[in-house]
Amino acid sequence: MSEQSILLISHGHFEKDFLEKIAREVAHEFLFPVYIEESHIDLSEFYDPMRRQYDGNRILKEIDSMSSSQFIKKVGLFRVDLFIPILTYIFGQATLNGCTGIASLYRLRNEQYGMKKDEDLLFDRFRKVVIHELGHTFGLIHCHIPTCVMRSSTYVEDIDQKSHNLCIKCRIKIGVI
Amino acid sequence: MAGNISILIVDDEESVRDSLYNWFIEDGYNVACAENAKKALLILESKNFDIILADIKMPGMDGLEMHRRIRSLNKDSIVIIMTAFASVTTAVQALKDGAYDYITKPFDPDDLSHLIRNAASQISLKAENEALRNKIVSLENVEDLIGNSKAIIKVLKEVKRVAQSSSPVIITGESGTGKELIARAIHSNSQRKFSPLVSVHCGALTESLLESELFGHEKGAFTGAMFNRKGRFEMADGGTIFLDEIATISPKMQIELLRVLETKTLVRVGGNKEITSDFRVICATNKDLNKMVNNGTFREDLFYRLNVVNIKVPPLRERIEDIPMLVNHFIKIYCTSMSRNIISIDPAALKRLETYDFPGNIRELENMIERAIVIGNEKEIRLKDLPFEKDFTSNSIESLDDLEKNHMLLILNKYDWNISRSAKALKVDRVTLYNKIRKYDLRSSK
Numbered sequence: 001m002s003e004q005s006i007l008l009i010s011h012g013h014f015e016k017d018f019l020e021k022i023a024r025e026v027a028h029e030f031l032f033p034v035y036i037e038e039s040h041i042d043l044s045e046f047y048d049p050m051r052r053q054y055d056g057n058r059i060l061k062e063i064d065s066m067s068s069s070q071f072i073k074k075v076g077l078f079r080v081d082l083f084i085p086i087l088t089y090i091f092g093q094a095t096l097n098g099c100t101g102i103a104s105l106y107r108l109r110n111e112q113y114g115m116k117k118d119e120d121l122l123f124d125r126f127r128k129v130v131i132h133e134l135g136h137t138f139g140l141i142h143c144h145i146p147t148c149v150m151r152s153s154t155y156v157e158d159i160d161q162k163s164h165n166l167c168i169k170c171r172i173k174i175g176v177i
Numbered sequence: 178m179a180g181n182i183s184i185l186i187v188d189d190e191e192s193v194r195d196s197l198y199n200w201f202i203e204d205g206y207n208v209a210c211a212e213n214a215k216k217a218l219l220i221l222e223s224k225n226f227d228i229i230l231a232d233i234k235m236p237g238m239d240g241l242e243m244h245r246r247i248r249s250l251n252k253d254s255i256v257i258i259m260t261a262f263a264s265v266t267t268a269v270q271a272l273k274d275g276a277y278d279y280i281t282k283p284f285d286p287d288d289l290s291h292l293i294r295n296a297a298s299q300i301s302l303k304a305e306n307e308a309l310r311n312k313i314v315s316l317e318n319v320e321d322l323i324g325n326s327k328a329i330i331k332v333l334k335e336v337k338r339v340a341q342s343s344s345p346v347i348i349t350g351e352s353g354t355g356k357e358l359i360a361r362a363i364h365s366n367s368q369r370k371f372s373p374l375v376s377v378h379c380g381a382l383t384e385s386l387l388e389s390e391l392f393g394h395e396k397g398a399f400t401g402a403m404f405n406r407k408g409r410f411e412m413a414d415g416g417t418i419f420l421d422e423i424a425t426i427s428p429k430m431q432i433e434l435l436r437v438l439e440t441k442t443l444v445r446v447g448g449n450k451e452i453t454s455d456f457r458v459i460c461a462t463n464k465d466l467n468k469m470v471n472n473g474t475f476r477e478d479l480f481y482r483l484n485v486v487n488i489k490v491p492p493l494r495e496r497i498e499d500i501p502m503l504v505n506h507f508i509k510i511y512c513t514s515m516s517r518n519i520i521s522i523d524p525a526a527l528k529r530l531e532t533y534d535f536p537g538n539i540r541e542l543e544n545m546i547e548r549a550i551v552i553g554n555e556k557e558i559r560l561k562d563l564p565f566e567k568d569f570t571s572n573s574i575e576s577l578d579d580l581e582k583n584h585m586l587l588i589l590n591k592y593d594w595n596i597s598r599s600a601k602a603l604k605v606d607r608v609t610l611y612n613k614i615r616k617y618d619l620r621s622s623k
Contacts, residue, residue, distance in 0.1 A: 051283075057192055057195060057196060083283065084192075084196040084199075084200075085190065085192040085193050085196050085282075085283065086192075086193050086196040086197050086200070086282060086283055086284060086289075087196065087200070087283050087284055087285070087286050087289065088283045088284065088285050088286070089286070090286070093199070094203075095199070096199065096202050096203055136203055141202070141203055141204060141205040142203055142204045142205060152203075152204060152290065154285075154286040154287035154290050155287055
């Protein structure tokens with residue numbers, strides 16, 4: 001296993017194909033090998049019964065504390081509804097210039113919005129959120145270029161508007177060109 | 178944009194501070210946090226923040242009290258109050274105290290983004306507005322006061338010096354020397370520059386009209402007073418009042434004026450309510466107020482109240498070296514206003530202007546240039562475009578020879594040095610005209 005690699009840690013049930021496709025996309029974007037690992041941490045301790053959501057900040061800290069020093073970055077992948085104390089929900093969260101990020105596909109599913117299930121769209125949205133959060137761990141802040149994956153997205157429709165790629169400026173910033 | 182905006186987060190909950198910190202950092206804002214109001218105020222003493230997000234409920238000092246303290250520090254930060262419990266009373270109180278907005282925790286991510294984006298665009302508009310204001314003021318100064326003679330530079334230095342204070346100023350100088358421009362320059366360089374400069378031409382108004390103009394009146398104060406009217410002193414609140422031709426005001430008005438200057442309060446004509454106004458007074462006169470005080474036509478106490486700073490504006494004949502610059506300035510102004518190409522001035526015409534004593538000062542020069550542009554050939558201002566016929570009766574000419582010489586030159590210029598036509602106009606023969614040209618050494622300016 002290369003030291004210069006990224007780790008995707010899945011929590012909950014994800015199709016193997018789905019995860020491998022995400023890993024390929026991430027590897028293509030950041031030019032690092034990407035590995036997948038399954039985790040079985042108990043999420044109940046991060047559950048907030050008042051909000052019926054999971055505390056993203058605390059989960060992020062938990063992932064960060066997991067020993068995996070051989071990876072330069074790691075991202076926890078979830079299926080649960082995440083929040084941070086100040087916001088009603090989040091799609092993902094990361095430490096700017098840090099090592100860790102989290103992403104959830106809970107609010108990316110069309111069914112959440114009373115629409116028809118669409119697996120392709122779900123994959124497209126999820127890869128964008130994972131790449132976006134990883135971008136933050138590489139030190140990228142929100143980008144103003146409408147098509148850049150680092151553009152801020154507060155609604156799921158915003159995610160659909162942007163591409164799954166970093167713009168040239170962001171690529172130059174993190175040296176993946 | 179985001180990189181230029183700084184945000185201070187004030188909340189006693191660490192998780193809230195961290196969440197907001199991470200959220201704003203990812204947007205590229207400069208972010209700092211404080212765990213209570215006391216620490217926030219301490220940070221604000223040494224550093225300014227564009228936006229302050231403050232929780233309403235904190236141990237010790239609450240968000241509303243902190244907001245009031247921030248206002249008293251004269252910080253112009255945008256304050257957004259955060260609350261976990263939507264309460265109309267606290268929200269109204271926050272907004273009444275001048276908070277930009279309030280937001281209920283937890284926020285919808287889009288609401289927070291919008292709120293901060295709107296606040297950021299208000300900050301940038303404010304900065305842009307400030308920059309434009311400064312630009313306008315500097316343009317006004319550069320355009321208005323023309324000249325680089327020692328005399329005018331001395332005046333400009335005095336203007337700069339007195340502009341920093343709020344003391345009364347008397348500007349003295351002959352008619353047409355630009356006393357009002359000096360008053361404008363003092364105002365536009367002062368702290369009061371963003372409040373109005375209100376001008377009153379005291380000499381143009383009767384005593385009763387001047388009283389109503391300066392102090393305003395209440396509805397029904399006199400026949401025709403159909404509505405309440407603000408006076409010039411009220412209008413100048415925060416700014417400057419410029420009283421031109423101050424020497425012409427009546428003894429009664431002098432007493433009224435003295436009272437207003439001493440108390441900075443006034444009562445409208447026909448009213449009984451005292452109105453306070455914070456104004457600076459600048460007066461101008463072409464009379465010798467000292468002399469008027471000595472002969473009893475101007476109150477001594479009012480004179481001393483007004484005469485804190487005295488600026489003497491030199492007549493144009495004492496700053497001849499400024500004439501070319503002034504001429505070019507007026508050419509530019511009038512050619513532009515008449516939608517014509519900018520023209521030049523013939524050296525002979527300029528030389529003539531430089532030897533003239535300008536009893537009407539800059540105003541006379543300005544009128545001359547305007548007239549010359551109107552009647553001229555649209556290429557240059559020639560000597561014959563300038564109204565110097567009246568020179569022949571002016572006191573600069575004493576001998577008959579001078580009078581004859583000037584008149585001949587005038588006629589020769591008028592007929593473009595056509596000897597036959599000039600001789601015919603002068604009713605002399607051509608030989609006589611040639612002899613006179615030789616005698617007086619007359620030469621064409623072209």
